[in-house]
Amino acid sequence: MTTAQANGPKPYSELVKPDRVHTALYKDEAIFRDEMEKIFQKTWVWVAHESEIPQPGAFKTSYVGLQPVIVVRTREGEIRVLLNRCRHRGATVCENRTGKTSNFVCPYHGWTYGLDGALRGVPYPEGYNDFDKSNYGLVSLRVESYAGLVFATSKDDIESLSDFLGPAKTWIDLFMKQGAGFGVKTAGEHKFRFPGNWKIQLENTTDAYHFPLVHRSFLNSVDDETGQTFDLMNQGGFVQDLGNGHSVMVMIPHLVDLEEGLDAPIPERFAALADELRRSHPEDVVRRVVRAVGGTGFNLNLFPNLACSMAFFRVLRPVSVSETEISHIAIGMDGGPEAANRARLRIHEHFQGPMGFGSPDDAEAWTRVQRGAEAGPDLWIMLNRSLGVDGVDNQGPGLGDVSAETGMRAAYQMWKRMMCA
Known part of the structure; x- marks a missing residue:
């Protein structure tokens, strides 16, 4: 992978030396876009402390790189990290920084999701032909915790959080x-x-x-x-x-x-x-x-x-x-x-x-x-x-x-x- 430099393209391997890094790492937009994919989409990213979501229905909104997410505790006490995007037309389903709720409702067309991200309700369902709600839940990321620190990742085949730490x-x-x-x-x-x-x-x-x-x-x-x-x-x-x-x-x-x-x-x-x-x-x-x-x-x-x-x-x-x-x-x-x-x-x-x-x-x-x-x-x-x-x-x-x-x-x-x- 290369990025444009004043003196011609440089491989990423040449931008980090044992004793220095190239200034392009601060200002190159192509590098930034690759970081969001190669780093923030491929490793464990901190999203919350467990005390921020102490009971079922408690949530906070956060980010994994550029992706907005909801960190929520389900009715069973499990912590989920859900992409904050309705599966219909892409609007965010939660704008509050923290709170407590029984569900998440898209303000655009009213699609309603449970705390586990499952699609629970669709207004005027007769307008859809052969529509299976189980295929349209909020996207859920992999979640693990250590000592109250909650991490999420988009990469399913990643090493365990314990090994990463x-x-x-x-x-x-x-x-x-x-x-x-x-x-x-x-x-x-x-x-x-x-x-x-x-x-x-x-x-x-x-x-x-x-x-x-x-x-x-x-x-x-x-x-x-x-x-x-x-x-x-x-x-x-x-x-x-x-x-x-x-x-x-x-x-x-x-x-x-x-x-x-x-x-x-x-x-x-x-x-x-x-x-x-x-x-x-x-x-x-x-x-x-x-x-x-x-x-x-x-x-x-x-x-x-x-x-x-x-x-x-x-x-x-x-x-x-x-x-x-x-x-x-x-x-x-x-x-x-x-x-x-x-x-x-x-x-x-x-x-x-x-x-x-x-x-x-x-x-x-x-x-x-x-x-x-x-x-x-x-x-x-x-x-x-x-x-x-x-x-x-x-x-x-x-x-x-x-x-x-x-x-x-x-x-x-x-x-x-x-x-x-």
Whole structure:
């Protein structure tokens, strides 16, 4: 497969090198169209967390690449992912972002579908000759879940979700310890778009190199103790390739496993919360909850569209070659103390919220990357930080540098594998 370049067509295999990728990956519309087919139609794509559809009839609308889908729980409790398109003339059958329903009705001609996608009713059926409703249900995608994370795929003969996630499952399990024994639930979502390619954001989740520079305003907004915690370049962190394009960036090693270190002193910024929790909970629960409130010490990138990022889910959705929608989904403790969930939301708002210190700065940087992609006819994006250094990219005795571009190299090698398949 080739794509047009300033100096002639280049095979996809030549657009991804061990230490760089071609700028065409950000701006070539033909590449984008192929990505939607070869990647988003051929692998597991995250669509929901189970807590978003807690009971029969609960649903949310989502996307698999460019395809609109409905994630719904059937009367039997099964999770289905249905293409959001009437089988008659193609109109969407659901426009609400979330809700609860007993069926889906096309607003154009009234075709009615059950929660399982089966076609239940057609107005004025006498107008059809030899019409079998069982042949016209909503198209259902293959669905599997792990630790509450729901994935869907259009590819029936794909490997299991468990095999696809591989070593990433260990890190998902660690991430879910933020439930502090109560379980994890979603706690609100906000979305925004930036004028840039989806892979620019994919890179960001395992990019610690930018943090002390781009997020200086955030670091200036916190107390000294918190600032020391977020001194990422001096914490002994690392980035690890987990296979299949997945990677983890450990920024704060002592916060990787939230069930360890429960006897450590409670940080000053959580002292008031701990005192409030002690009024109704024993000390062991207080310490477990307080340790989980601030989130984990790592970002987990799950190729191609989900990041489990410290204390929230970040979901990317390709809109076009030069536009991407980002969803930041706050998470809380399912059945946990209200004071703790309130504290988690305040932390989320401080950095990731629409008026926070983190997201606007990130979005500005991503926008500038896309704008800069138009400069020069045949330039490359460098991903060579710490490449070849002992202990990096799983070579040598350790795992090396937290600012290594290991995660980006891992994602692009998966991109290359899928695009050249």
